[in-house]
Amino acid sequence: MKLRLTHEEKITLSMIGFSAALLCLGHWLTWPNPALLVYYGVAYLLVGGEVVVKACRNIIKGQVFDENFLMVVATVGAFMLQQYPEAVAVMLFYQLGEFFQDRAVANSRQSITALMDLRPDYANLELNGQVHRVRPEQVQVGDVIVVHPGEKVPVDGCIVAGQTYLNTAALTGESQPQYVTVGDDVLSGTIVQDGVVRVSVTKEFGASTASQILELVEHASEKKTVTENFIQRFAKVYTPIVVVLAALLAVVPPLVTGGAWAVWIQRALIFLVISCPCALVISIPLGFFGGLGAASKAGALIKGSNFLEALAGVKTVVYDKTGTLTQGEFAVVATVPHAGVAEADLIRMAALAETASPHPIAQSIVAYARLGHAAMDQVQDRKELVGQGVRACYQGQELLVGKRELLLQAGIILPQGEADLYQAGTRVYVAYDGQYQGLLVVADVVKPDSAATVAELRSLGITKQVMLTGDVPQVGQALANELRLDEVHCSCLPQDKVAYVDRYKQELAGHAQVAFVGDGLNDTPVLTSADVGIAMGGLGSDAAIGAADVVLMHDDPSSLVKVVNIARKTKRIVWENIIFALGCKLLFLVLGALGLTSMWAAVFADVGVTVIAVVNSLRLLHTKDKQVGKIPPRPQFNGQNKDRASIIS
Secondary structure (H helix, E strand, O other): OOOOOHHHHHHHHHHHHHHHHHHHHHOOOOOOHHHHHHHHHHHHHHHHHHHHHHHHHHHHHHOOHHHHHHHHHHHHHHHOOHHHHHHHHHHHHHHHHHHHHHHHHHHHHHHHHHHHOOOOOOOOEEEEOEEEEEEHHHHHOOEEEOOOOOOOOOEEEEEEOOEEEOHHHHOOOOOOEEEEOOOOOOOOOOEEEEEOEEEEEEOOHHHHHHHHHHHHHHOOOOOHHHHHHHHHHHHHHHHHHHHHHHHHHHHHHHHHHHHOOOHHHHHHHHHHHHOOHHHHHHHHHHHHHHHHHHHHHOOEEOOOHHHHHHHHHHHEEEEEEOHHHHHEEEEEEEEEEEOOOOHHHHHHHHHHHHHHOHHEEEEEHHHHHHHOOOHHOOOEEEEEEEEEEEEEEOEEEEEEEEEEHHHOOOOOOOOOOOHHHHOOOOOEEEEEOEEEEEEEEEEEEOOHHHHHHHHHHHHOOOEEEEEEEEOHHHHHHHHHHHOOOEEEEOOOOOOHHHHHHHHHHHOOOOEEEEEEEEEEOOOOHHHOOOOOOEEEEEOOOOOHHHHHOEEEEOOOOHHHHHHHHHHHHHHHHHHHHHHHHHHHHHHHHHHHHHOOOHHHHHHHHHHHHHHHHHHHHHHHHHHOOEEEEEOOOOOOOOHHHHHOOOOOO
């Protein structure tokens, strides 16, 4: 989307163009000096009147030493030395540079403020069978709203009628539409593509996802980095110093050496033009703002440029397990039928017994079997044994499904050593008619790109990657081995996770940063205690948005690699600008003091260097996401499970 010129920008461009035309025509004029003074004075006021007004206004407020003051002093001095074209040219190029800088800032800001399109204009509220268009703020929890194709979902809710494809690009950056139907949650800011849906409101407008994101965006630029704060302090000290040096350059040499006053005053004016700190003051914040914009394009919301800078210095990454490295949903990852038992029969019996159980493990077995409703009636007298499993009657015989102990108590003989073969995941044993039938392994499945993410971060110089989990050691250690993590600590309570993160921070002693990556729901304390708290897939989660410094809008761990790359590129570009600007300034200041540069070269040292630094910062807006490959699951069991094998955690 191209940026259109505002009315003020059109006026500025007109003044610059008219002044440039007068400057060019003035080259052919042979008028006497008073007439030339008036002629160039008009051209000067057309292009620089605004700068003069700003300088005077700031002087009244006590803000004397800024770029406006330096430009006015330098150009008025040039007029006093009867260097009229040079004075107009300095102001002309300065204003032209400012115009392009403002456009660059607007272009950078657009990458973030495009998110403002998330804000819905209205909601279609259904009352007494009729639909009324109201402001989103008027919708209450429990109300039903109607969303038509092409409309934004105004508030978070749950679909109660209809089905559609949702465009979630504004939230996640994902171009592929998401299919939703009755019972699915929808987030505000997404766009219905086809089909009319009725949505039951679950959050008021102020608490909805779009509002929370907008609040993040609006306050992101308020939190300054260490580098930005240093540059601001530097500029406040630097500008008065160069003004004093320029004054000394204009006065001391003529008094000491008897040189011409006009020559040294001209050098002092050139010195002032060169010394303007625009390149640093503008390009550094713009660089960080561009980094925030690039991160938002990659599907990450960063609460401030200070966290972007901290992310660039991360050397230790600590992960939560469930929902971060794993999918957070149980699934059958292996079936091990006993000799002579068909795998299909083993799965069927286990699912029939578990049909009525609300336990997540039981539901994962039922989903795996894909039983029809008629089959579920074949089991009678189901009895759930809390903490043990299920006892039922199937075709007149006893069916036991559950822990190993349940079968042993019933006198079932189990194969020796078989229990030790499958340490990772929860083992569900099956017995029928007094005979052992086999076992199923249920586990929280690893996300497809978790291993690739760990490997990629290690290649980026992340020296330590740790997992903290409340799971048992067998499960946690198996996942750590699978992903090749450096450390794993299991059976962790929330306070234990905080203690571990504090320990890692002490080990680094402030020389690098510690990031914690969690799902943002039960990891609020540790997200807050880390140098950088990162919520994985935190959209719609109040805990994630409230506690984390960075919110990744995807559930893919690979998003972390993209954000780290953006943070490091941002910091690299910022330091490129600092070194380039200071180097050019220092070189031209020395040349100006020695009388080896002209006013035109001074203009380049100011405006040219600034524009180059700004253009360098804009490279961040064209950052290409580095795709992290997804490693396919490796079979963990024997040939009996080739079609359903998966990585287990």
